[in-house]
Amino acid sequence: AQTVTQSQPEMSVQEAETVTLSCTYDTSESDYYLFWYKQPPSRQMILVIRQEAYKQQNATENRFSVNFQKAAKSFSLKISDSQLGDAAMYFCAYELFSSGSARQLTFGSGTQLTVLP
Amino acid sequence: DTGVSQDPRHKITKRGQNVTFRCDPISEHNRLYWYRQTLGQGPEFLTYFQNEAQLEKSRLLSDRFSAERPKGSFSTLEIQRTEQGDSAMYLCASSLTRQGFFGPGTRLTVL
Numbered sequence: 001a002q003t004v005t006q007s008q009p010e011m012s013v014q015e016a017e018t019v020t021l022s023c024t025y026d027t028s029e030s031d032y033y034l035f036w037y038k039q040p041p042s043r044q045m046i047l048v049i050r051q052e053a054y055k056q057q058n059a060t061e062n063r064f065s066v067n068f069q070k071a072a073k074s075f076s077l078k079i080s081d082s083q084l085g086d087a088a089m090y091f092c093a094y095e096l097f098s099s100g101s102a103r104q105l106t107f108g109s110g111t112q113l114t115v116l117p
Numbered sequence: 118d119t120g121v122s123q124d125p126r127h128k129i130t131k132r133g134q135n136v137t138f139r140c141d142p143i144s145e146h147n148r149l150y151w152y153r154q155t156l157g158q159g160p161e162f163l164t165y166f167q168n169e170a171q172l173e174k175s176r177l178l179s180d181r182f183s184a185e186r187p188k189g190s191f192s193t194l195e196i197q198r199t200e201q202g203d204s205a206m207y208l209c210a211s212s213l214t215r216q217g218f219f220g221p222g223t224r225l226t227v228l
Contacts, residue, residue, distance in 0.1 A: 004159075044219060044222070045208065093159075105150075105162065105210075106162070108159055109159050110157070
């Protein structure tokens with residue numbers, strides 16, 4: 001079974017600074033997707049960024065970028081120029097890419113990010 | 118609004134009562150998922166529909182839980198004889214070709 005581990009329950013960052021959230025995962029598969037989701041206090045999950053395992057290039061989305069290390073099974077999220085609106089719970093998630101499977105997400109336990117003004 | 122919607126947003130019930138939640142996915146999405154999220158944890162997969170067929174169920178989904186998706190449109194999740202341990206946020210998600218679209222969730226409190 002796949003597992004996703006987020007070892008930082010809480011992180012804080014000064015506004016306009018950069019912060020990196022860590023995520024490791026365990027899988028024996030070679031084709032999968034990795035995601036970072038943001039869940040603000042309103043509780044609606046929002047997709048931040050996605051990475052296909054077959055792509056060597058790290059995904060970027062504006063101020064958000066990832067460092068994907070497939071051999072190490074590591075998938076960290078870097079938030080640059082942090083803004084107050086970035087404060088939220090961040091979840092790392094794994095999805096097995098398989099036409100025959102449900103393709104459900106396996107989530108980590110989350111990292112609560114606080115942005116300090 | 119064309120996002121995933123869920124109803125009700127909050128439900129308080131007494132132990133032993135039955136409850137039913139509804140999820141309306143994005144209209145063209147054929148895949149629909151239910152997840153459960155307890156406080157301080159990430160969501161856990163419950164069940165998956167492709168169109169109207171329920172193709173996968175987690176072992177978290179005990180026999181007190183049942184889900185349907187008639188006609189491949191909206192879905193309902195029913196919990197019979199609720200227990201205090203059922204208190205959680207129940208999230209619905211829909212997709213066409215990739216994951217990404219969650220509803221706001223239904224917060225269930227069992228007294």
